[in-house]
Amino acid sequence: MEAAAFAVPSLAAEAGLRVDERGRALVDTAMRSLSHPDVFVVGDAARVTVPGTGELRMACATAMPTGAHAAEAIDALAHGREPKPLRFRYLAQSLSLGRHDGVIQPVRTDDSAHRLVITGRPAARINEWINRYTIASLHAERRRPGTYRWAKPLRPAGAAAGAGAAS
Helix, strand or coil, rough: CCCCCCCCCCCCHCCCCCCCCCCCCECCCCCCCCCCCCCCCCCCCCCCEECCCCCCCCCCHHHHHHHHHHHHHHHHHCCCCCCCCCCCCCCCEECCCCCCCCCCEEEECCCCCCCCCHHHHHHHHHHHHHHHHHHHHHHHHHHHCCCCCCCCCCCCCCCCCCCCCCC
């Protein structure tokens, strides 16, 4: 469910970064620009493709994880380590329709919809919980960097079916 059209500022293209047809910077799984690897791009300004999940949609659900992952990648590089690839999975698509109404649809890892749809007041409560988690995560991250966590696949893309979960 897509409720709004997203516009991407022209900054990336004007700065000379490689961009897609929507103007999003093309990045690797560490959030580095493909054309300028010293530049990190996150959120709606980046076109991110994750193995097992696909191309990430423009959403708050992807902005915070890509930002946190870029910080982890920069930290790894600063300490002489190669950054780990972004691991990400979707849990749901949510739409707030005010304080007392909404729509929540659980999704598969690749963002394809399950049949279940939650509407009305229960969906509004779930949306409120999502918003509270987002704000609490920002406050926690400010106090203790590196504490933010996001949903990841149960196993890395390409891992054997019997392998344990990795983080």
